[in-house]
Amino acid sequence: MKIFIICSKAFYQDARPIVKVLEEKGHQVTVPNSFDHPSLESEMWRAGKDVHSKFKKEMLLQSEQIISNMDAVLCLNFEKDGKPNYIGGATFLELYEAFMKRKKIFLWNDIPEGMLFDEISAFQPVIISGNLDVINHE
Numbered sequence: 001m002k003i004f005i006i007c008s009k010a011f012y013q014d015a016r017p018i019v020k021v022l023e024e025k026g027h028q029v030t031v032p033n034s035f036d037h038p039s040l041e042s043e044m045w046r047a048g049k050d051v052h053s054k055f056k057k058e059m060l061l062q063s064e065q066i067i068s069n070m071d072a073v074l075c076l077n078f079e080k081d082g083k084p085n086y087i088g089g090a091t092f093l094e095l096y097e098a099f100m101k102r103k104k105i106f107l108w109n110d111i112p113e114g115m116l117f118d119e120i121s122a123f124q125p126v127i128i129s130g131n132l133d134v135i136n137h138e
Helices: 009-024 040-047 049-068 089-100 117-122
Strands: 002-007 028-030 072-076 104-107
Touching: 002 009, 002 049, 002 089, 009 028, 009 072, 040 049, 049 089, 072 089, 089 104, 089 117
Parallel strands: 002 028, 002 072, 072 104
Antiparallel strands: none
């Protein structure tokens, strides 16, 4: 299966062993944009609002293209800043893109409570509860 990992950049280090296991299971894994340069967005902010806005636009367009070529997305939604099962704005947009393109959606943890709960529920993600074997059976 071709899987795109989506998550907050705060989780990139946590993603590395997950990517390795998925690849060992024979999946083709694509890591998040700027995975190997997690401070890139902060650098774009320091360069100015217009530079950051252009960067963010390019990242979202790049995600759209990547998702088009995937079978599924795996959203790594860990705790961030005391918020359980965190899904940020860009990750939500990637989930929506995957939904609109009829891709399989896997969530590492439960859907976070909050204002986007209903929308994410409507995407009908498969909650894997940290069990990567579930992906092999979908």
